[in-house]
Amino acid sequence: MELYGYWRSSASYRARIALNYKRLDYNYLPVHLLNDGGEQHKQAYKQLNPNELVPTLVDGRNVVHQSLAIMEYLDEKYPGPALLPGKAANRAVIRAMSLDLASELQPLINLRVQQYLTKQLGVSDEGKSAWLQHWFKLSFTAFETSLNDNAGTYCVGDEFSMADICLVPQVYSAERFGIDLSDYPCLREVYGRLSDLPWVAAAHPSKQPDAEN
Numbered sequence: 001m002e003l004y005g006y007w008r009s010s011a012s013y014r015a016r017i018a019l020n021y022k023r024l025d026y027n028y029l030p031v032h033l034l035n036d037g038g039e040q041h042k043q044a045y046k047q048l049n050p051n052e053l054v055p056t057l058v059d060g061r062n063v064v065h066q067s068l069a070i071m072e073y074l075d076e077k078y079p080g081p082a083l084l085p086g087k088a089a090n091r092a093v094i095r096a097m098s099l100d101l102a103s104e105l106q107p108l109i110n111l112r113v114q115q116y117l118t119k120q121l122g123v124s125d126e127g128k129s130a131w132l133q134h135w136f137k138l139s140f141t142a143f144e145t146s147l148n149d150n151a152g153t154y155c156v157g158d159e160f161s162m163a164d165i166c167l168v169p170q171v172y173s174a175e176r177f178g179i180d181l182s183d184y185p186c187l188r189e190v191y192g193r194l195s196d197l198p199w200v201a202a203a204h205p206s207k208q209p210d211a212e213n
């Protein structure tokens with residue numbers, strides 16, 4: 001199996017955690033999002049993922065993009081520790097909380113959005129910072145409420161799941177962008193527990209072969 005990704009990409013980080021959790025071997029193929037105008041925009045990569053985004057998973061003849069689709073694919077093809085454990089209602093909560101971060105927050109803070117704000121719209125660094133603060137606050141405030149309703153040891157009850165896999169990289173991004181997390185005690189507590197798990201720790205951006213200082 002091959003995973004095309006970038007060390008600091010939150011969506012790639014999700015896929016790495018999922019692969020590690022399921023103990024699946026994979027070759028990690030870095031796609032540099034900034035060098036040379038962004039390798040995600042080159043023809044060779046666009047053939048794998050026309051959206052010009054990482055990650056992309058290649059499993060034999062199967063090419064899968066979108067980190068949530070990758071996780072569901074892995075769960076169906078490689079049963080083992082489930083990324084969507086429990087019954088329908090529990091699984092629905094896991095999916096909803098995953099999407100709250102992966103579909104409602106991350107696309108608003110993605111590299112290409114930030115580049116468009118500054119390069120095309122001429123938004124200042126202060127403006128861009130206000131943008132990031134605004135969307136993180138909205139999303140994390142709601143996520144904190146969801147955690148108060150659903151969390152046990154992890155985001156949803158006491159079983160590790162896809163929701164945890166979505167939370168970890170989003171907190172990493174928040175810290176990177178200097179977001180104040182003091183208003184989200186439950187989020188910080190769950191994140192603290194998650195960070196120590198070996199399959200999560202091994203997926204950390206700093207541990208990847210393409211990591212930069």
Ligand SMILES: N[C@@H](CCC(=O)N[C@@H](CS)C(=O)NCC(=O)O)C(=O)O
Nearest residue numbers: 009010011053054055066067111112
């Ligand atoms: N919904 C997608 C998001 C993918 C995504 O936004 N990837 C980012 C890195 S986290 C990317 O490739 N950005 C490149 C760009 O914005 O040009 C997924 O979950 O896979």
